Amino acid sequence: MLITNKQKLVKQSVQGRIHSPIVGPNPYRINREGIAEILPATGGITYNFKIGDSCMDLVGDHIEPGVSIKSDNPNENNALMLLACIGNEARVVSGEAKGAKGYVTGMHGGIDHVLVYFNEEDLDKMAIGDTILVKAYGQGLKIEGFKDVKCMNIDPDLFDKLDIKQNSEGLLEVPVVTEIPAYLMGSGIGSSTAFSGDYDIMTGDKEANKEFAIDKLRFGDIVLLRDCDNTNGRQYLKGSVSIGVVVHSDCIKSGHGPGITVIMSSKTTKIKGIQTENANIAYYLGV
Template sequence: MSLKTNREQLIMTAVQGSVAPAHQWAPFEVGAAGEIFSWPSTGGITYNVKIGDSVFGWAGEHIEPGVSTTLSHKNRKVEAGYQFMACCGNQARVVSGEAKGETGTVLGHHGGVEHLMIDFPDSTLDRLTCEDKFLIRGYGQGLRLIDHPDVYIYNLDPDLLEAWGLKERADGRIEVPVHVIIPGHAMGSGIGALSVTTGDYDILCHDQATVSEHGMERLRFGDFVAVLDHDNRYGRTYRKGSITIGVVIHSDSPLAGHGPGMMTLISACDDKLVPVLSDDANMGAIKRIGRYV
């Protein structure tokens, strides 16, 4: 059955940002196992880490694929509108420099640093500079399923939702294709955050037994993943029988309480959502971007 949405009532608003500087958090950092490292982290234009790549194995932590952007490097309070309006799957257009006019696709937002990641083809990345600006057609906040008011949707472009392949079952539950199903106890940094329309929260991958048991070693940038017993309707909390679906937006991290980042997309309680494993459950595979070109 086709899922009807209210897409005709959604507001499309232009928001504009620029490249976020590459950042070093400390000369050295200490991982959860006591390891000492000095690695690249957030920000900048990242040429070789793309949607579809594994989130593991990089000599870096909290790595953001593609172009990391912000509205303002000085005032965190004004970032909320830029983060809020830009949704996963939205179109971004370069509005300055040698690559002016080229288009890309929003992946998602990263809390704490308040970065928004955008995927661009290699031919565009090669012409970008750290002074360039991007205009995003912010479209998706307020999206809902007309016949399922108990399903909450955030940060999602309606075109991406339609192409994702959600299905309504005869019992009224909704099947959602995902690449990995995460147990609720494996979520870390970001739990308790009030807003799910900005920022993300992290999947903990430091316990190898849990990673192996749930196939979490398969996590890729852009993956749709389900988190069991997590309610993200009004913030991020534990609730038995709830399920939250998100998209993976940054890499793994050795830091305690941190790991691959996931931005909230859909949440519901009472076993309303049924995650169905699919190797193609990645926004890059649907949009034909990143490693899926």
Template sequence: MLKTNQDKLVMQSVCGEISHPRARTYRFDTEGQAHMVPGTGGITYNVKVGDYASGWKGDHVEPGVSIQLSDALKNSGLNCMACVGNEAKVISGEAKGEKGVVTGFHGGIEHTLIHFEDEIMEKLSIGDKIQIKAFGNGLEIESYEDIKIYNLDPKLFEQLGIRKQDNGNLEVDVVTEVPARLMGSGIGSPAYRGDYDIQTADPQDYKDFGLDKLKLGDIVLLRDCDTTYSRGYLKGAVTIGIVIHSDCIIGGHGPGVTTLLTCKESKIKGKKNSEANIVNYLNLK
């Protein structure tokens, strides 16, 4: 088993409120056609982690529950401190006391995404407060200081079953690999928060890499993508991430990927496994 500094990490509470869905105007696709469809925010009852990321009549649809704070500085604390796999607890409203799990972070809109079981979702309301035990920031693997870990709860890190190969590289189960040329929105943004979109505008590439079959919560490998500090192309770099929102109509966008591990060199290898999804690692329903 890989040794980490888990015993040195700090656990803090962060809190957000269930956001209201937003709709400013029509969304235009790459052919110039206008669409009025659901997008970010709110409580999304029928799109959850484990469901397909593509095919919905929507744009940037966030699975489960989306939370944020109106104060940008405090919301930044929520986005930066919480980690995928952290426990989330409802602290107001009819569902008070119920628990869920953090599943990702959506940049631009700056939402933190939470999974709850169906019966809990029915009790939730816009504005309900959800508190998270933020734990995982600063996580490191002993003797692998050049591999950066972001947004990852130590428990989930262990569940991923990351293995050390004979040559010292690390091997991670992934659903698929994505080439850097398909990565769009999010380039240049800080890597420790938010997400990085897989572009959908080239239907042949999208199909060739199995991206039309991606599921929310899937673990994927981004080839030649350096997300050590900011997001961008670097030959040989590798990023492991989790798919956090649906595909998109807008050009340059698509299923979002939140960084979990990254390295400027090819020290992380992917092994194809169609079951590499957070619902299987954390037994989510």
């Protein structure tokens, strides 16, 4: 097993409320063909899609599985987005579902939601405005002997469950469902940090969707992003490698698609993807 500094990391509370879906004065979303559509989108409680389910071909746009939370205080929400990590324990602290526990499954930039998995029985008891506390734990995670690999946005206990190994060539072997080339990464490119939010795989090219198995992606899938540097912001860099998790669904808008929250990145080719059918956080979390 890899040696990390997880014993030195701080576990700290952040929290938000279940955030209602919102619609502005113009209810339409413009698709890639320039056609206006009215569809469900971000926010609220999504009852019938969860991690492990397909994130493609939904009748919706940027759909967030499970529960979407946000703080009304912008600075507190910045902390929620920055400190919450995939795999962190989340607990309902108000409302009929008080005491229910789940897991953070991703951070969605732009709308600035943290996404949380709960089982169906608990979802049925929840309501818009219920407060959810997250035990934020993971930012600052480092792997001993791999200074050029930056970890982010992942709970150390979940990281251990991925069973990442160092091979004979000194590379980190990470389970992934597929590899995505840099030219398919769209909305979110150029962000100043990858420690918050996500960026999208563009899905406007149907042939590319099939070639790289994007059409088979599920919420929670772990993917490798080739020539994508997320160590200090998001950019193209030949030879760099990033590993991320699918956090929201495909989209109808140009330049958008399934959202990826990055959990590891290196400016050098220190990370190797090992194609694994079960490379999904639902499998590793046992839900």
